[in-house]
Each structure stands twice: as C-alpha cells, then as structure tokens.
Amino acid sequence: MYPEIIPRLPRRRCGQRGHGPIIRIAASCRRFFFGCHALRILPLVLACLSFMACSTGDDGPDIPVFDVHFVVLSGKPHINDAVDTETAVNEIDILNRYFVAEDRQPLVRFRFKALHTFEEIQDTSCEFIRIGDFTGEYSSGYWRDLFNACPDPRVVDPSAINCYIVDSYSAGKGFAEKDSHGVNNANKPYILLDWERLNHTIQSPEEHEMGHAFGLGHECAPGAGIETSTNIMASRECGKGSGGRRDIGFNRKQVRIIKQNAAIMRKKLDRK
C-alpha cells in the first residue's frame, strides 16, 4: 500500500570528515619550525585524534550494535529467488533509518550478519522452519517453543537477532495474507516478515516488528486513517481506527523500554 524504494544510506568514511585543512596547517607549521620535536609529531597526534573520533562513530559509544541473521523459511522457489543478500542488506538499511526516537535519533544499530536460503537449511531437524509456509492459525507460544528448541545455528543464530522471511497464510486471504510478527522471547528476539512486506512495504513493517522484538506492545491511534501519521507501534488492534502510517518515532516511554531491553539482550547474545 506504500510501495517505496529505499535508497541506500550513504556509507561514512573517515576521509569525508574534513580533517584535511588541519593536517595541511600542521604540515605548514612543521615546515616552518622544522627541527622542533613537538611540532614534528603534531601531525601524528592529529591523525591519531582523527582516527579516534572516527572509530567512535557519529552514534556515540553508548549505542549497542545488533547483528541480524536472515533465513528464508518459505520453500517456494519464487520467494527464494526474490530474496538475496542485497535484499537483506537493504532491510538493515531500513531498520537503521527508521528504528528511531521521535527526534529521529537512533537507539540501536543493526548490522547484516548472514542470509540462509531455504535450500541451505531444509535438511535441519528444527521443526520451527515449518512456519515458513504454515497454513494453520498462528500461535505465538507454539512457535516460540519450537524456536527455543532449535539447536541448529543455521536456523537460530544464538548470537544475533534472527529475521525470518515467511509466506503468511490466513483462512480468509490464503497466501495473500501479509501478517508479520515480532517476538521478544525473554530478550532472545526474532521477527517474522511476510516476503511481500520487504522493502518497507505497508505500514512500516520492519521497525514495527522490531519494536515488538525489543519488548514494545501496541499503541492506540483513535481515529487514524491509513494515511495518518502515527507512532511506529500504532495498531488497529484497539479497534479505534487503522494503525496509520507508523512513521513517527518511538516516544519517551518506548525509548526507555527499548534501551532497558537492549542492554539485557546484548548480554544474552554475547553470552553465546
């Protein structure tokens, strides 16, 4: 309903941060005072400071980074053909752009770890993979138990947030259903994205489901139409209107929950 091509976020390089003039001035001083030991090492000191500023990044040292492991759980060939590494990296760019607070500041950063196709994991013993083309009614607890019982790191990477590409089904819509889910799972989170909602299609699915993964529930948006700007976690679940566009970042209360859970998650994922 909101098809949108997401341009890649520009990659920042240290060389683009504009330290050139400082180095040139230092080099000029050095030529002028050649022989003065302190000034001879000044460019080296400045270069070190520049490197340190760059290595901490624009986000500051407090922002936790989470690896994301993608698996295509639908066995349908056209879905596996449609999802490749570029698709997954684009999902990471989308999350890094839109999983933000109301002031558009990032709360965590996401990093692509790996993508497994259905062909690569279909020999697994993990029953969890049946969710990819499942035609029964979705039960969060049932699938969560199967996720937690899966010992295969190709399917459940224990040190990353797992993102599964599925083909959702409902009795009313069949495989045209586009339902997606985010599960916190005691801060061992995963998300299930219907393949037709990749590339930020229909009500901001990536950041909404990742919001659930970080422990958030739904927000009520009374009177919201499908084009109304709403909080990322808005939903029609409360029966007072559509969830809207979900294009307003997380509010202060949500930010607090995300930060608390991110710290716990980081420890749990690092322990593996």
Ligand SMILES: [Zn+2]
């Ligand atoms: Zn939701």
